Amino acid sequence: MSHTSSLGISAFMAELMAKNPAEPEFHQAVHEVVESLDHFLDENPKYKHARILERIVEPERIIMFRVPWVNDKGEMQVNRGFRIEMNSAIGPYKGGLRFHPTVNLGILKFLAFEQVFKNSLTTLPMGGGKGGSDFDPKGKSDNEVMRFCQSFMTELYRHIGPNTDVPAGDIGVGGREIGFMYGQYKRIVNEFTGVLTGKGLKWGGSLIRPEATGYGNVYFAQEMLKTRGESLKGKTVLVSGSGNVAQFTVEKVNNLGGKVVTLSDSSGYIFDADGIDDEKLKYVMHLKNNKRGRIKEYADKYGCKYVEGERPWTEKADIALPSATQNEINETEAITLVGNGCMCVSEGANMPSTPEAIQIFIEKGILFGPGKAANAGGVAVSGLEMTQNSMRLHWTREEIDQRLQSIMQSIHSTCCQYGTKENGFINYVDGANIGGFVKVADAMMAQGAV
Numbered sequence: 001m002s003h004t005s006s007l008g009i010s011a012f013m014a015e016l017m018a019k020n021p022a023e024p025e026f027h028q029a030v031h032e033v034v035e036s037l038d039h040f041l042d043e044n045p046k047y048k049h050a051r052i053l054e055r056i057v058e059p060e061r062i063i064m065f066r067v068p069w070v071n072d073k074g075e076m077q078v079n080r081g082f083r084i085e086m087n088s089a090i091g092p093y094k095g096g097l098r099f100h101p102t103v104n105l106g107i108l109k110f111l112a113f114e115q116v117f118k119n120s121l122t123t124l125p126m127g128g129g130k131g132g133s134d135f136d137p138k139g140k141s142d143n144e145v146m147r148f149c150q151s152f153m154t155e156l157y158r159h160i161g162p163n164t165d166v167p168a169g170d171i172g173v174g175g176r177e178i179g180f181m182y183g184q185y186k187r188i189v190n191e192f193t194g195v196l197t198g199k200g201l202k203w204g205g206s207l208i209r210p211e212a213t214g215y216g217n218v219y220f221a222q223e224m225l226k227t228r229g230e231s232l233k234g235k236t237v238l239v240s241g242s243g244n245v246a247q248f249t250v251e252k253v254n255n256l257g258g259k260v261v262t263l264s265d266s267s268g269y270i271f272d273a274d275g276i277d278d279e280k281l282k283y284v285m286h287l288k289n290n291k292r293g294r295i296k297e298y299a300d301k302y303g304c305k306y307v308e309g310e311r312p313w314t315e316k317a318d319i320a321l322p323s324a325t326q327n328e329i330n331e332t333e334a335i336t337l338v339g340n341g342c343m344c345v346s347e348g349a350n351m352p353s354t355p356e357a358i359q360i361f362i363e364k365g366i367l368f369g370p371g372k373a374a375n376a377g378g379v380a381v382s383g384l385e386m387t388q389n390s391m392r393l394h395w396t397r398e399e400i401d402q403r404l405q406s407i408m409q410s411i412h413s414t415c416c417q418y419g420t421k422e423n424g425f426i427n428y429v430d431g432a433n434i435g436g437f438v439k440v441a442d443a444m445m446a447q448g449a450v
């Protein structure tokens with residue numbers, strides 16, 4: 001790949017796009033990082049001479065495989081499985097598995113690329129990876145999901161290990177799926193090791209892991225608000241999604257005195273002006289995690305507004321915490337949010353804001369926490385789970401929560417260190433990208449031609 005110093009960002013991107021065609025999300029994720037790094041690399045030419053950027057966009061290894069399984073009717077099904085082992089400069093590959101029909105190579109490469117920077121920011125020794133399948137768990141029986149997970153692991157097991165690559169959950173992969181995959185891994189290798197994180201509490205899992213991404217994002221938002229003498233108390237909050245991240249985001253916002261008025265899924269969103277209190281949240285958890293139902297049922301039960309096929313960003317609020325999926329806030333929605341007085345957007349999901357939306361947030365000077373910093377709490381607690389598994393010990397809920405809070409504070413400080421501009425504005429996008437880059441780049445340079 002070409003050198004950014006001689007050809008500039010557009011030539012670097014043109015070559016990346018030619019070499020990785022039809023992967024728009026990967027291009028988008030790389031472009032954001034390259035833009036943030038441009039000036040920093042000019043000031044630190046050693047990274048250019050070592051061609052770190054050219055190397056860091058190239059996955060160390062990509063594994064793609066067939067996943068055959070048989071449904072309840074006895075019919076043969078086939079899906080595609082992936083694992084992107086992106087970068088191991090500072091630790092074993094680490095990152096989630098996503099099971100969703102939209103999964104493809106480009107989406108997983110974007111997620112694996114972001115994961116490298118995110119994991120570096122956590123201060124823990126973890127490289128970056130991501131994987132998954134275009135399998136759709138929606139509407140499948142527990143037995144079908146089990147047969148799929150067993151088939152998926154029957155190939156994946158040979159590529160992972162507690163010191164090599166440690167996957168976790170992501171969209172469509174929660175406690176049930178991790179359990180089925182862990183059981184199959186253990187049968188094949190005959191070893192009880194910490195090869196997956198997000199495990200059940202009774203078999204090696206960490207307390208607070210299910211809560212960590214949502215809680216961590218709220219802790220990060222709180223740190224950002226503090227820089228302006230604000231807090232979550234009394235604030236109205238929009239949350240999208242209704243899965244793992246969204247649910248624990250609501251729990252923590254309630255805990256800190258805020259009021260969440262929306263939740264969504266891929267069919268539409270609910271708006272509850274009275275707020276989704278702890279009692280209603282319990283219902284959402286049951287609806288989504290046990291019944292595997294749709295968010296519309298919340299509106300039916302509580303008699304509030306449901307908007308089919310739309311996202312919640314036209315509702316008025318002080319804070320937005322997108323927690324569903326990539327590119328779920330576009331430019332128009334960003335303009336509406338800011339116009340409605342939103343002062344803070346913190347990303348629980350990965351890359352939920354389009355580049356145009358981010359530009360609006362930054363131009364308008366609101367607090368904007370990018371996913372690779374704001375949602376790093378999940379992988380941070382996964383890192384703690386790896387430590388507990390290696391040391392065969394168990395920390396209490398309070399100890400883990402305390403560590404999670406201090407990691408989120410440390411990520412916030414790193415963003416301030418690298419992202420504060422001359423006028424005092426903190427550009428958290430630049431801060432996260434540069435802060436995440438430096439540690440990985442220094443490790444790669446020390447390790448030679450890797």
Ligand code: NAP
Nearest residue numbers: 170171172213241242243244245265266324325349350378
């Ligand atoms: P989850 O439990 O599977 O929930 C995902 C939620 O997002 C569901 O409500 C889902 O609705 C919605 N959603 C998924 N794809 C969508 C789409 N294309 N359009 C609209 N809505 C969609 O997953 P999760 O773990 O909460 O993950 C949510 C986000 O957080 C993802 O971006 C993930 O990468 C990120 N993240 C997760 C973790 C973690 O620890 N889990 C850590 C860091 C970042 P449906 O049910 O209708 O699909």
